[in-house]
Amino acid sequence: MSNRPSVPAPGRRTVLRGSLLASAAVTVPVAVTAAPAFALSGRPSASWGVQVGDVTASSALVWVRSDRPARMVVETSATESFRRARTWHGPLIGARTDFTGTTPLYGLPAGEQVHYRVTLADPHDPRRTGKPVYGTFRTAPARRRDGVRFLWSGDIAGQGWGINPDIGGYRVYDEMRRLDPDFFLCSGDNIYADGVLEPSVTLPDGRVWRNITTVEKSKVAETLDEYRGNFRYNLLDDNLRAFNAQVPSIIQWDDHEVRNNWYPGQILDDVRYTEKNVDLLAARSMRAFREYFPVPTLQASPAERRMHRVVRHGPLLDLFVLDMRSFRNANSPGRQPDDTTGILGAEQLSWLKRELSRSRAVWKVIAADMPLGLVVPDGATDFEAVAQGDPGAPLGRELQIAELLRHIKHRGITGTVWLTADVHYTSAQHYAPERAAFKDFAPFWEFVSGPLAAGSFPANALDGTFGPDRVFVRAPDRENVSPMEQPQFFGEVDIDGESGELTVRLRAQGGTVLFSKVLQPGRTGQ
Template identity: 80%
Template sequence: MAIGPESGRTVDRRAVLRGSAAASAAMALPTAALTGLGAAPAQALSGRPRAGWGVQVGDVTTSSGLVWVRSDRPARMVVETSTTGSFARPRRWRGPLLGPGTDFTGTTALRGLAPGAQVHYRVLLSDPDDPRRTGEPVYGTFRTAPAGRRRGVRFVWSGDLAGQGWGINPDLGGYRVFEEMRRLDPDFFLCSGDNVYADGPIAATVALPDGTTWRNITTEEKSKVAETLDEYRGNFRYNLLDANLRAFNAQVPSIVQWDDHEVVNNWYPGEILTDPRYTEKRVDVLAARARRAFSEYFPVPTLRSDRHGRMYRVVRHGPLLDVFVLDMRTHRNANSPGRQPEDAQGVLGAEQSAWLKRELSRSRAVWKVIASDMPLGLVVTDGPTDVEAVAQGDPGAPLGRELQIAEVLRHIKHRRITGTVWLTADVHYTSAQHYDPARAAFQDFAPFWEFVTGPLNAGSFPAVKLDGTFGPEQPFVKAPDRANVSPAEGFQFYGEVEIDGDSGELTVRLREVGGGVLFRKVLQPGRVGQ
């Protein structure tokens, strides 16, 4: 038995550790052999199906969760759940057949679960032609959301993994941040995008400023920018070579969104690339392939491998919390200087913007976390003249994409929607911004907070400037003074959110990997703005 720090909750991890050990075989392979984990040609395999990429659970609610696995060959997915790690009387869930059409990945929906319960599960892969031939089970566990307030909620969030050429470094122990977050034993992990860097090849070595060498585990698919479906799939498989991430996935369920680097840097629909590294220049073609790979490698119930379904959604985590997951990529307009006085499409698109306002009005949760894959008031540029995010640097009245965000903020104020907090990543440093109409050019909104964190394992960058349109004040920021600082030098960040069940207080902690809490802010429930 183990106790998660600050939680007072106990978790039996024996089953998780058994599963993690079984799934760690890939990391024990020499680097040259890792490329063999990419494809799964059935005719070249013998023995029983193997799930060497671990397990994941996504979008957990009070009564449901979505379990993911990948096989090394065609197999039937079967999930067994139990209230204990001994699996004395398991409940059995028959999953899909896993085959090449989904890169041998699959998900199984678990429904009718007890609220606020620790669910132990194991995934079995069986031979489609002989169900008695099964591989070693892979174990995991997760907590369903509570039906009441007493237990409270605690989660972590961050983004940006394997960026700028900084991949899995065995000398540093791989992706150390996931082991640190796992030890906190959160209820779930909110990943704010840039889960992979499909446009960022991983070289075997990188020279560091101090004369030492950074070593990466490498694979064939990560040796170039991703263009084909198989290359995009290989980007998602790459991260799962890390034992820390697999152990984390086996214990902590996720809520995942995407941003630009799942496809290509700063992309928008309809874009035609000029990057000479790409033979396929049409971003819409690349995005469709990336979306399919994303849907295969993450358990997102609203997203399917075809063009139907959507990334944006609300995940309800009991009476204390609703998480509104935005998609600021799929429906945006083209990047531009952002000075147009009218902008109906904006960064969300009209349909998503209407959905967000409607669902915020319907929410009865104490806290409404708006998971934004890009920050609101930080000026993120795309080239010398265009802007990539929302803010464009003009501190006056809203223009361009700011107009759409202003409408959302106005809606929150006029409908007296309480408890909204914006969480994001993207900029590769950590900061806290408080927005107040008393300081703003646009004043028809209630005060709110935005918290920024990341990267998980990528280059870190200097802070960008604030845009005054929504009146931001920045009580905390930590960033390096130069670009693309490697994870070996620190500046790797994640955030923690804890909601107390008795008082309803929401506490945000901005954390640095290996360095503890950098900044702490306590917010009170039931207020329109604070």
């Protein structure tokens, strides 16, 4: 465990909570089609809150959305008083990016609390500014002894369960905010672009779930504006905006940002869609994704725009953010004896092997948007993830994972841990060669947590190719159990600065730690 308690005493970020909550909160009606109301009429408003992404020891990305064309200005300071503030002149934001903007910050002090405020100015009269919106984050430490603690989960507003005002909206975000992590990793399915939200849903016990609804959530997303509306929907929640103002995020995507179980080149046979070309839908979603999250791909050239990346969070942690969606081959029965494309694509696999070999961090956490040994079907004969239910030697997409695991073992790469979400329950799997058909790898752990605000589902079957043992699982016994009936799940990773030990806690909404595992540093396998 780190030197910080799981529930911190007042200090660090907690002194800001009152002001952050005040600046982030708005009253949202049951049916919403426009942005929350703004305070200064005729001036740009940032009522959708702020976000910070991909924080390192010296850099961060700050996001905002305006209600009209505006110039984004960011000020940073070591104190809430903003004395000796540093000013960052951000982009001119307008309709081309749906009035969103991201400003990169560089040259920040390592291991320090950074207070920031975003002001939107009239592009024609910089003296006319809206009300500033405040936030805070902590840069990654330069010293190992400081420790790192973060949360992860995924799956938001899925299976018909959106923002329910009767239960206070996405309350799990408030619970996570109070744990005061260094950052939050969202493992994909940030939205459900293919998931329609009805105004109300009757539960099996007769209770009624009510959703805040919008025009964009009344049908599957196909146009750029519809995808934008899906990303915008979650920001209607007070808890999420307050969370964003206090906790920086690292965001990856999976399938529901576009459409369930999609893959490149797919042509849809789905009557809900007038646009059948998934590549076109994915391009629209990716554009909206970049607009609505502070991700570094927005600043990259078109040839460099990719989701997979390494986020270096001090000497203790390198986070390898994968994209198991954009470069995969078609979903299939997965029995190919030779498969160079797999689930990552050849280039991403080479990149991952290279970056893992280069990493000098104590822990190399691999953030996968899909699990490895859990069988995830796609229809009657095809499979969506890596495993395909055949417990024998690697076939299909398993071949890439076998190559990667072999590389980790033979290069002596220490401290690898896998995190994911996707399957809508929480579990811990230990993979070991003595139980596996493929044996040329070192033992490792994979931890699953989610959903964050979606339906829960029964546990998936295991595939024995890499020898998984399900050490812990918490899942319902029926499909699509609502958040009103089943606690939502998220995970916590706590790296102690003195010992280097990494502790994983699988948590249920409500404060319960369901499972905990301590891993030792400096080992190739454990």
